[in-house]
Amino acid sequence: MCSKVTKDQALEIIGKYEKVLAIINKYGKAKEQLLSILLDIQCASGENYVAEEWAEVVACQLDLPISKVHDVLTFYAMFNIKPHGKYVIEICKSTPCHVTKADAVVKMFEEVLGIKLGETTPDNLFTLMHTSCVGACDIGPVAKIGDEVYGNLTAAKVAEVVTSYRGVSSCQK
Amino acid sequence: MSKINKLISSNCGVIRPDSVEDYVKAGGYEGLKKAFTMTPEEIISEVKKAKLLGRGGAAYPAGSKWEQLLAIPEFPKYIVINADEGEPGTFKDKLLLSQDPLRVIEGMTISGHVFSSHDGYIYIRGEYRAIQKVFQSAIDNAVKAGYLGTNIMGTDFEFNIHIMTGAGAYVCGENSALLNSIEGKAGRPRIKPPHLAEVGLFLMPTLVNNVESIANIPTIVLDGGDKYLSYGTKDSGGTKLICLSGNAVNRGVYEIPFGVSLRDAIYDPEMGGGVPNGKKLKFFHLGGQSGPIGAEAQLDTMYCYKALRNAGLSVGSGAIVVMDEDVCVIDYLKGVTEFFIHESCGKCTPCREGNKQIYAILCKLSEGEATKEDMAVLKRMIDTMTNTSFCGLGQSAAVALNTCWKLFKAEFEDHLHKKCPAQVCFTEQERGE
Ligand SMILES: Cc1cc2nc3c(=O)[nH]c(=O)nc-3n(C[C@H](O)[C@H](O)[C@H](O)COP(=O)(O)O)c2cc1C
Ligand code: SF4
Ligand code: FES
Numbered sequence: 001m002c003s004k005v006t007k008d009q010a011l012e013i014i015g016k017y018e019k020v021l022a023i024i025n026k027y028g029k030a031k032e033q034l035l036s037i038l039l040d041i042q043c044a045s046g047e048n049y050v051a052e053e054w055a056e057v058v059a060c061q062l063d064l065p066i067s068k069v070h071d072v073l074t075f076y077a078m079f080n081i082k083p084h085g086k087y088v089i090e091i092c093k094s095t096p097c098h099v100t101k102a103d104a105v106v107k108m109f110e111e112v113l114g115i116k117l118g119e120t121t122p123d124n125l126f127t128l129m130h131t132s133c134v135g136a137c138d139i140g141p142v143a144k145i146g147d148e149v150y151g152n153l154t155a156a157k158v159a160e161v162v163t164s165y166r167g168v169s170s171c172q173k
Numbered sequence: 174m175s176k177i178n179k180l181i182s183s184n185c186g187v188i189r190p191d192s193v194e195d196y197v198k199a200g201g202y203e204g205l206k207k208a209f210t211m212t213p214e215e216i217i218s219e220v221k222k223a224k225l226l227g228r229g230g231a232a233y234p235a236g237s238k239w240e241q242l243l244a245i246p247e248f249p250k251y252i253v254i255n256a257d258e259g260e261p262g263t264f265k266d267k268l269l270l271s272q273d274p275l276r277v278i279e280g281m282t283i284s285g286h287v288f289s290s291h292d293g294y295i296y297i298r299g300e301y302r303a304i305q306k307v308f309q310s311a312i313d314n315a316v317k318a319g320y321l322g323t324n325i326m327g328t329d330f331e332f333n334i335h336i337m338t339g340a341g342a343y344v345c346g347e348n349s350a351l352l353n354s355i356e357g358k359a360g361r362p363r364i365k366p367p368h369l370a371e372v373g374l375f376l377m378p379t380l381v382n383n384v385e386s387i388a389n390i391p392t393i394v395l396d397g398g399d400k401y402l403s404y405g406t407k408d409s410g411g412t413k414l415i416c417l418s419g420n421a422v423n424r425g426v427y428e429i430p431f432g433v434s435l436r437d438a439i440y441d442p443e444m445g446g447g448v449p450n451g452k453k454l455k456f457f458h459l460g461g462q463s464g465p466i467g468a469e470a471q472l473d474t475m476y477c478y479k480a481l482r483n484a485g486l487s488v489g490s491g492a493i494v495v496m497d498e499d500v501c502v503i504d505y506l507k508g509v510t511e512f513f514i515h516e517s518c519g520k521c522t523p524c525r526e527g528n529k530q531i532y533a534i535l536c537k538l539s540e541g542e543a544t545k546e547d548m549a550v551l552k553r554m555i556d557t558m559t560n561t562s563f564c565g566l567g568q569s570a571a572v573a574l575n576t577c578w579k580l581f582k583a584e585f586e587d588h589l590h591k592k593c594p595a596q597v598c599f600t601e602q603e604r605g606e
Contacts, residue, residue: 030357031356031357032337032355032356032357033357034357034358035299035337035338035339035340035354035357036337036338038340039299039338039340068358071358071359072340072357072358072359075342075359075360075361075518076299076339076340076341076342076359076360077340077341077342077515078299078300078340078341079340079341093508093511094261094262094462094508094512095261095262095419095458095462095494095505095508095509095512096261096262096418096419096492096494098505098508099419099420099494099496099497099500099505100419100420131341132259132261132341132343132512132515132516133259133260133261133262133263134300135258135263135264135267135298135300135301136264137261137262137263137264137416137418137419137424137492137494138264138416138417138418138424138425138426139424140418140419140424144300147302147303148303
């Protein structure tokens with residue numbers, strides 16, 4: 001049986017391809033812009049990850065071996081190579097946050113979202129993860145979602161933050 | 174009298190961060206103006222007199238570093254500013270980057286003038302994406318106002334600043350890893366020598382300085398090195414941004430003259446304000462995860478490079494994390510070690526494997542399963558990692574453990590006997606309560 005791609009699927013692939021090319025062209029295909037390019041692609045993916053096919057497009061356009069792109073994708077903590085929720089909630093677990101009860105915050109999120117750390121909600125909206133220090137230790141315990149950092153978290157604040165993300169459309173609020 | 178001395182943080186929260194107009198009104202760009210009337214040698218001589226020690230953690234004298242780079246005949250030379258700030262407990266560079274980026278830009282431009290450099294790079298951690306935008310806007314405005322780009326302040330000097338982003342890797346703060354990362358590669362440290370002053374970014378001579386270090390430059394040029402030195406102690410010139418976090422009442426960034434005591438920093442109502450909820454201070458962690466841990470008896474140590482070093486402590490990045498009596502030393506060290514396991518680049522065995530071994534033993538301790546032999550292994554691991562790791566990350570990963578070992582021997586012993594004074598490890602039953 002031959003696998004068929006429907007017209008809609010094809011258009012979606014082309015649309016994504018063009019988006020990726022636009023990102024690469026914005027940075028002028030410079031090798032030293034690899035991190036910026038990949039971060040932008042990840043953000044534009046809607047699922048917070050860099051898919052293999054786009055990694056290959058980047059390698060090809062920047063004239064880099066694909067292994068170099070993989071090296072970067074797997075080295076840096078901010079990159080994902082598997083799909084994640086639209087919003088990745090990262091709880092800081094470094095010691096300055098830990099001593100201000102970061103563990104309790106993980107539990108609060110788990111409760112509100114109905115998932116465990118490392119999981120994604122069934123609607124693919126949220127993924128809950130740990131992160132190292134995000135440089136906001138003065139307001140620990142801290143959670144980071146996209147570019148936003150939320151500090152001094154309490155159960156009420158956690159519920160409020162989660163609600164504010166439901167029904168919002170783009171990668172970054 | 175206030176123990177705070179706002180020298181390089183005076184604009185923070187006062188001016189619009191990306192407004193050249195506000196910055197100039199507050200006295201900005203006077204340093205650059207003066208720098209244009211001075212030779213590179215004259216400027217470096219002031220930096221040397223100021224005894225400015227690198228604020229990124231290693232405390233290398235900035236004047237000597239500049240002198241070495243100036244002596245190298247190759248061009249182009251690059252200016253690289255380290256705004257990776259990955260050290261947990263450290264958020265002082267963030268203050269300058271987000272609230273007074275033009276001071277950092279002015280400092281970079283002065284160094285550009287010193288080294289006849291045309292390109293400066295600032296590597297800002299990926300976690301500070303929002304700040305990258307503020308910084309870019311400050312750069313754009315500086316170009317528009319003629320303080321950056323071509324014909325700076327009517328001279329024929331040209332200098333451009335490029336922002337490069339990190340993507341979540343603490344090791345990229347190590348200066349050679351940082352350069353690899355700027356070049357778009359994985360941020361693993363390079364073998365040294367050759368030193369970065371000779372073979373740095375894109376294999377050319379390169380200056381790498383921390384954000385706070387470079388932010389001091391306009392002040393040093395304007396006021397002169399001697400005056401700057403007088404703000405601190407005779408070996409530690411000037412002021413330092415310290416960051417208080419953990420169990421401190423007033424967490425935040427404070428600019429202090431070198432010479433106040435640790436007790437002041439932690440307890441003064443204008444700074445840390447003590448430990449919240451009437452709890453007792455148990456220990457404090459200085460300079461980030463890679464720094465040493467101190468306890469009550471060391472509180473009267475003067476906060477300056479020399480006195481801290483003599484007390485077995487250090488300034489490091491300026492982080493001061495305060496821990497109250499409810500924190501278990503073993504549990505805390507587990508957190509520190511987990512951080513290093515996660516952040517190790519994996520290139521060399523002592524660091525890649527050593528951290529994991531240490532973590533396993535700490536887990537055994539917190540589960541009451543550790544033995545005397547495990548303690549001997551722990552000791553050996555500390556020595557091996559410290560002496561044989563490839564870069565500063567592995568070399569300093571066991572510093573916290575080593576200092577705790579000396580300060581809290583009894584607490585290690587207690588855990589061997591299933592006792593946890595802070596009541597964090599073991600169940601009540603296991604503790605025999
Ligand atoms: C693992 C590791 C992480 C580091 N992280 C930073 C950092 O985040 N910021 C920084 O300025 N220096 C950091 N450093 C120190 C730099 O390697 C370098 O010494 C510093 O940027 C030089 O600037 P300075 O002389 O102005 O301090 C780190 C060093 C190591 C070994
Ligand atoms: S000590 Fe070795 S493994 Fe650890 S970060 Fe440095 S180079 Fe990498
Ligand atoms: S330790 Fe959590 S933000 Fe720094």
